Amino acid sequence: MSQLMHIDNIPSTQGKFKMEKSPYHRQRLYSSLAKLTFWSFVFIGLILMFLFRSSSSQVTSDLSRRSLRTSSYGGPVWEKRIKASAKIRSKNGFSVLVTGAAGFVGTHVSAALKRRGDGVLGLDNFNDYYDPSLKRARQALLERTGVYIVEGDINDVALLKKLFDIVAFTHVMHLAAQAGVRYAMENPSSYVHSNIAGLVSVLEVCKSVNPQPAIVWASSSSVYGLNTKVPFLERDRTDQPASLYAATKKAGEGIAHTYNHIYGLSLTGLRFFTVYGPWGRPDMAYFFFTQDILKGKSIPIFEAPNHGTVARDFTYIDDIVKGCLAALDTAEKSTGSGGKKSGPAQLRVYNLGNTSPVPVSDLVSILERLLKVKAKRLVMKLPRNGDVQFTHANISLAQRELGYKPTTDLQTGLKKFVRWYLSYYGHGKKSAL
Numbered sequence: 001m002s003q004l005m006h007i008d009n010i011p012s013t014q015g016k017f018k019m020e021k022s023p024y025h026r027q028r029l030y031s032s033l034a035k036l037t038f039w040s041f042v043f044i045g046l047i048l049m050f051l052f053r054s055s056s057s058q059v060t061s062d063l064s065r066r067s068l069r070t071s072s073y074g075g076p077v078w079e080k081r082i083k084a085s086a087k088i089r090s091k092n093g094f095s096v097l098v099t100g101a102a103g104f105v106g107t108h109v110s111a112a113l114k115r116r117g118d119g120v121l122g123l124d125n126f127n128d129y130y131d132p133s134l135k136r137a138r139q140a141l142l143e144r145t146g147v148y149i150v151e152g153d154i155n156d157v158a159l160l161k162k163l164f165d166i167v168a169f170t171h172v173m174h175l176a177a178q179a180g181v182r183y184a185m186e187n188p189s190s191y192v193h194s195n196i197a198g199l200v201s202v203l204e205v206c207k208s209v210n211p212q213p214a215i216v217w218a219s220s221s222s223v224y225g226l227n228t229k230v231p232f233l234e235r236d237r238t239d240q241p242a243s244l245y246a247a248t249k250k251a252g253e254g255i256a257h258t259y260n261h262i263y264g265l266s267l268t269g270l271r272f273f274t275v276y277g278p279w280g281r282p283d284m285a286y287f288f289f290t291q292d293i294l295k296g297k298s299i300p301i302f303e304a305p306n307h308g309t310v311a312r313d314f315t316y317i318d319d320i321v322k323g324c325l326a327a328l329d330t331a332e333k334s335t336g337s338g339g340k341k342s343g344p345a346q347l348r349v350y351n352l353g354n355t356s357p358v359p360v361s362d363l364v365s366i367l368e369r370l371l372k373v374k375a376k377r378l379v380m381k382l383p384r385n386g387d388v389q390f391t392h393a394n395i396s397l398a399q400r401e402l403g404y405k406p407t408t409d410l411q412t413g414l415k416k417f418v419r420w421y422l423s424y425y426g427h428g429k430k431s432a433l
């Protein structure tokens, strides 16, 4: 303490610190300098200690964070859950990795596969494009059927490889994607991230594992873009996308061709036509129309120029699931190994639609009847934000090769959706978004 006081007594400015010549003064000066040096070292030492401690605690916390991440991604318990979920329980069953398993189509397909005895492992990043609690509820539903969903991103190649190390998946049902036509103007990079980079990352891993799985993946009716020739046939032109979403799905079809051509991956793209039903997506019109009609809010109904009808080939989820399973069942094996192709492999694209387009205004009338509430219709011009005027599938190819035959009309399908909606959201009291 006294020494500290002494240091405090050293004049702080150079001007006040005079060199003195007498031996006594010189001695005093040396001793003061020695003390100053000593305490400077002590001071610097303390600072260094402080810096070292804080940086090492940073390293420790980074490590613990990393190890947390690793523990949620790894460990014997985690691997056991994966193996149990992917375990095949029927003769000639598949082991399927379903990406986007907490999504609308992903949940239904995973449950159907599990029901018939296939092994299923889900993968989903649970992003917040729409209410993640709905995704969590779907996850809980799947968990009850024995399907485990790994929480992770399709862009995480190391994770994908790890999953293939644990399970030699025979098939990948790749449904993870950034969906939605209009949102592409708000967040274009999310479409590139999921629908292009993510697809490439899935295919990169699939091409390098041994044996290579067969892949079925979600394309979209939106690839037909501004085409006016109806109904849409698979071989029709797809070079006029009206949204970035459509453009990324079209790019996906090109990417699928490349991986099939170079690496012998068996690839099937399914062009879904406006899929709807229970556990659906809250960003889709039929879903938020229901919510807004119940709340008494007005709903924007798009209309083409000159009062032209805007229509969609709405397709019920159960029909889509049948199409997905049939695509898996008819998928041939990939022909490559170790990243090399050893012969031509299957490359397919199918329309999965309903073949009966319904005007959006009729969709609203059906909802009004089912909800017993009159909608506040706000008819407005079809905005130039990615929507096309109509979609209409020709499904003869899928009928011939997959045995695909949709059986649910919009009235019947919406009835099931509304029943689910009312029970899930407690008669519209709870917000859906």
Ligand SMILES: O=C(O)[C@H]1O[C@H](OP(=O)(O)OP(=O)(O)OC[C@H]2O[C@@H](n3ccc(=O)[nH]c3=O)[C@H](O)[C@@H]2O)[C@H](O)[C@@H](O)[C@@H]1O
Binding pocket: 179, 180, 181, 219, 220, 221, 222, 223, 272, 273, 274, 275, 283, 284, 285, 286, 300, 301, 302, 303, 310, 311, 312, 360, 387, 388, 389
């Ligand atoms: O099948 C497809 O290819 C696509 O189907 C849907 O896209 P979309 O058909 O546009 O479905 P919604 O967004 O639910 O729109 C349905 C209809 O309602 C109309 N709509 C939408 C929103 C609105 O406020 N008002 C309105 O009249 C749209 O123009 C469209 O005709 C999905 O959102 C896409 O992810 C999917 O790829």
